[in-house]
Amino acid sequence: MNPPKITVTKEYEKFSTILGNRIINEKKVENLMADISKGLNLLPYCPVIVFRKDNNLKIVDGQHRFEATKRLELPVHYVECEQLDLKKIASLNSRSDKWKNSDFLECYVRLGIEDYVTLLDFLRKYKIIYSASIDLLMYGNPKAKGSNSMEAFRNGEFEVKFLDKATELVNLTTEIFGRYVFSNDRYLIGAVMELKEAGICDFEVLKNKVSEAPNIMEKKSNIKEYKYLIEQVYNFKNQKRVALF
Known part of the structure; x- marks a missing residue:
C-alpha cells in the first residue's frame, strides 16, 4: 500500500467541517498560531486529514491546525482518506x-x-x-x-x-442524602439501589434519621462502606438493631 500523498494548497474555500465536528477551541488555535509565529511550525509534518465530497474537502481531523493555518495565510498541508460518516x-x-x-x-x-x-x-x-x-x-x-x-x-x-428506573433511583438518593455534596456519588446511588432491592428499609424513617444524625454520613470509596453507614444511620438511637441488607 502506497503512503498517503501530502497535498499543499492555499485555497481555503475548498475545506469545510462536518456536522458534529467539535466546536473550535479558540485558545488552542491561538496557541498554535503563537508557536508558528515563534518559528515552531510543525504543521507540514501533521497534515489535516480530509475526504473529498462534492468537490469539497471535508475535514476529518485537524480542524484547529487548519484554522491556525488559514488565519496566518499559510499553505494547508493535507492528505485525503476514504469518505467517513x-x-x-x-x-x-x-x-x-x-x-x-x-x-x-x-x-x-x-x-x-x-x-x-x-x-x-x-x-x-x-x-x-x-x-x-x-x-x-x-x-x-x-x-x-x-x-x-x-x-x-x-x-x-x-x-x-432504564430511564424511569434511573430517574427514580437518583431522585430517591437525592431526597434522602441531598444535603451532602457527594449525594450524586455512583457508589452511594448503588448502595441505595441495593437498599431498595432488599425491601426492608422504610425510606421516610431513613430520611428522618439522616436529619437527626447528619454527621454519621461521609463520602466513601465503595458501595459496601456506604451500606454500613446507612445501616448505622437507620439504627441511630434504636433500642433494637434493624439489619437492612
Missing part, C-alpha cells in the same frame, strides 16, 4: 485521547440521536459522572459489572433502556 470518525477518535466524553456527546447530539439527547438532559439535571450516568441509563445500575458501556457510548451505540 460521523459515527466512524467518532469511533476512530475513541481509540485515542483526542476527544473527551463531552466531544462524543456533542457529536451524537448534533447528529440528532435521541438516546444521546436524553443522556445530555440527564447529565445536566443530576450532575453525575459520565460512566455512572451511562451505566444507569443502559443497565439500570450505576456501576454495572463487566459492562462495555463507555466503548458503546463512544462508538455511537449507547441506548437508553
Whole structure:
C-alpha cells in the first residue's frame, strides 16, 4: 500500500467541517498560531486529514491546525482518506485521547440521536459522572459489572433502556442524602439501589434519621462502606438493631 500523498494548497474555500465536528477551541488555535509565529511550525509534518465530497474537502481531523493555518495565510498541508460518516470518525477518535466524553456527546447530539439527547438532559439535571450516568441509563445500575458501556457510548451505540428506573433511583438518593455534596456519588446511588432491592428499609424513617444524625454520613470509596453507614444511620438511637441488607 502506497503512503498517503501530502497535498499543499492555499485555497481555503475548498475545506469545510462536518456536522458534529467539535466546536473550535479558540485558545488552542491561538496557541498554535503563537508557536508558528515563534518559528515552531510543525504543521507540514501533521497534515489535516480530509475526504473529498462534492468537490469539497471535508475535514476529518485537524480542524484547529487548519484554522491556525488559514488565519496566518499559510499553505494547508493535507492528505485525503476514504469518505467517513460521523459515527466512524467518532469511533476512530475513541481509540485515542483526542476527544473527551463531552466531544462524543456533542457529536451524537448534533447528529440528532435521541438516546444521546436524553443522556445530555440527564447529565445536566443530576450532575453525575459520565460512566455512572451511562451505566444507569443502559443497565439500570450505576456501576454495572463487566459492562462495555463507555466503548458503546463512544462508538455511537449507547441506548437508553432504564430511564424511569434511573430517574427514580437518583431522585430517591437525592431526597434522602441531598444535603451532602457527594449525594450524586455512583457508589452511594448503588448502595441505595441495593437498599431498595432488599425491601426492608422504610425510606421516610431513613430520611428522618439522616436529619437527626447528619454527621454519621461521609463520602466513601465503595458501595459496601456506604451500606454500613446507612445501616448505622437507620439504627441511630434504636433500642433494637434493624439489619437492612
